[in-house]
Amino acid sequence: MARSGDFVDVRVQRSKAAVLAQTYELLSAGGIGGVSIDEVARRSGVSKTTIYRHWPSRAALLIEACSTIGSAPPVPDTGSFGSDLVALAEALAEQLRSARWAAVLPSIVDAAEREPELAGLHADLHARLMAPFGVVTERARARGELAADRGPADVTAAVAGPLFYRRWFSREPLDAAFVARVAEDALGHLGV
Amino acid sequence: MARSGDFVDVRVQRSKAAVLAQTYELLSAGGIGGVSIDEVARRSGVSKTTIYRHWPSRAALLIEACSTIGSAPPVPDTGSFGSDLVALAEALAEQLRSARWAAVLPSIVDAAEREPELAGLHADLHARLMAPFGVVTERARARGELAADRGPADVTAAVAGPLFYRRWFSREPLDAAFVARVAEDALGHLGV
Known part of the structure; x- marks a missing residue:
C-alpha cells in the first residue's frame, strides 16, 4: 500500500x-x-x-x-556606500540586459494594473529583486554614510529608476558610462 | 452623383x-x-x-x-532650469496619477518587447510624452545652466526615471515631497 x-x-x-x-x-x-x-x-x-x-x-x-523567475542581483559588501552603489547598479544593469525576468516584468507590471491577484505577485517579485538595495542602504546608515533624511526607498528610486527607464521606456542602451553616472549621481545626493 | x-x-x-x-x-x-x-x-x-x-x-x-492616447505634460517656461524641472516633474507626476495613458503604457511597453510593429508605436508615444524635457533642456543649455557633459537623455532619465519607478514598479504614492526631491536632486547633478 x-x-x-x-x-x-x-x-x-x-x-x-x-x-x-x-x-x-x-x-x-x-x-x-x-x-x-x-x-x-x-x-x-x-x-x-x-x-x-x-x-x-x-x-x-x-x-x-x-516565484522562481527572478533572482536578485548579488548584495555587494565593499565597505563603502559609493562602491556598493556602483556594484549594485552594474549588477542590476547586467540583469536588465540579459535576465529572463527583464523581458517578463513589463507584462507583470501591466497585469498588476488591472488584476488584484497579480498585483500581489508583482509586489513579491519586486520586493525580492530590490532587496539588495535595502541591505546596502542599512549598512551605509550604520556607517554614517547616508544623508539623515534618506532611506532605502530613495536609494532604490535613484538607482533603479533611471536604469529601468532606459531599459523599458526610452529603450536606449544601458552602457557602462550611463550606469556609472547613475551610481555617482545617486551618491551625490544620498550620501553625506 | x-x-x-x-x-x-x-x-x-x-x-x-x-x-x-x-x-x-x-x-x-x-x-x-x-x-x-x-x-x-x-x-x-x-x-x-x-x-x-x-x-x-x-x-x-x-x-x-x-496616436491620440497620450498628451504630453505642458512645457514650462519659468526662466530658470531649476523651476522648469520642478514644474515638469509636478506635471508628469499628475499625469502618472490620473491620465489614461498611465494605465495603458505598461501594456505598450510589454508589447514593444515582443512585437516589432508595436515597438514603433511605443517609440512614437514615448517621444511625444517626453518631448517637453528636450525643450526645457535646450533652453537651459542656451542660458548656460546645464552641465557641459549632460543632455536631454540624462535630464529625462533623472526625472522621469524615479517617477516611473514609483508609479509602476514600487507602486508607492507619488507624493509632493518625493516629486520635489526628484527635481531638486536632478538639478543638483545636471545644473552647473
Missing part, C-alpha cells in the same frame, strides 16, 4: 513539475499574456481538470511559476 | 470613427491585451471585413488608436 501511495505521489509531482515548467516557458516567451491554461495543458500533456485540481485559477498557477 | 459619393464617404468616416472609439475604450480598460478585432467588431457594429479593409492588421489599428 505504501508503495502504491508513493507511486501516485511521484506521478502527481511529475505532473505538477511539467505544468510549472511549461508555464515558465510560455511566460518567458510571451509574458503573462502568453500563458493560457489550454496551452499549458496541451504542452505539458496534463489535463485541464488536473491542472485546476492543483491550482484553483490561472493566477494561482502564475504566482507559483513566477 | 457628388451627393451620393459624399454620403458614402460620411458613412465610411462614421464607421472608422466608431471602430477607433471602441478600440480606444478597450485599450483604456484592458491595455493592448484587451483589444481584439472580434470584440471591436462586436461593439462598434462594423464587420471584421470592413475593419480589415481600413486597417490591414490589429497592429495598424492599435497604432492609429494610440
Whole structure:
C-alpha cells in the first residue's frame, strides 16, 4: 500500500513539475499574456481538470511559476556606500540586459494594473529583486554614510529608476558610462 | 452623383470613427491585451471585413488608436532650469496619477518587447510624452545652466526615471515631497 501511495505521489509531482515548467516557458516567451491554461495543458500533456485540481485559477498557477523567475542581483559588501552603489547598479544593469525576468516584468507590471491577484505577485517579485538595495542602504546608515533624511526607498528610486527607464521606456542602451553616472549621481545626493 | 459619393464617404468616416472609439475604450480598460478585432467588431457594429479593409492588421489599428492616447505634460517656461524641472516633474507626476495613458503604457511597453510593429508605436508615444524635457533642456543649455557633459537623455532619465519607478514598479504614492526631491536632486547633478 505504501508503495502504491508513493507511486501516485511521484506521478502527481511529475505532473505538477511539467505544468510549472511549461508555464515558465510560455511566460518567458510571451509574458503573462502568453500563458493560457489550454496551452499549458496541451504542452505539458496534463489535463485541464488536473491542472485546476492543483491550482484553483490561472493566477494561482502564475504566482507559483513566477516565484522562481527572478533572482536578485548579488548584495555587494565593499565597505563603502559609493562602491556598493556602483556594484549594485552594474549588477542590476547586467540583469536588465540579459535576465529572463527583464523581458517578463513589463507584462507583470501591466497585469498588476488591472488584476488584484497579480498585483500581489508583482509586489513579491519586486520586493525580492530590490532587496539588495535595502541591505546596502542599512549598512551605509550604520556607517554614517547616508544623508539623515534618506532611506532605502530613495536609494532604490535613484538607482533603479533611471536604469529601468532606459531599459523599458526610452529603450536606449544601458552602457557602462550611463550606469556609472547613475551610481555617482545617486551618491551625490544620498550620501553625506 | 457628388451627393451620393459624399454620403458614402460620411458613412465610411462614421464607421472608422466608431471602430477607433471602441478600440480606444478597450485599450483604456484592458491595455493592448484587451483589444481584439472580434470584440471591436462586436461593439462598434462594423464587420471584421470592413475593419480589415481600413486597417490591414490589429497592429495598424492599435497604432492609429494610440496616436491620440497620450498628451504630453505642458512645457514650462519659468526662466530658470531649476523651476522648469520642478514644474515638469509636478506635471508628469499628475499625469502618472490620473491620465489614461498611465494605465495603458505598461501594456505598450510589454508589447514593444515582443512585437516589432508595436515597438514603433511605443517609440512614437514615448517621444511625444517626453518631448517637453528636450525643450526645457535646450533652453537651459542656451542660458548656460546645464552641465557641459549632460543632455536631454540624462535630464529625462533623472526625472522621469524615479517617477516611473514609483508609479509602476514600487507602486508607492507619488507624493509632493518625493516629486520635489526628484527635481531638486536632478538639478543638483545636471545644473552647473
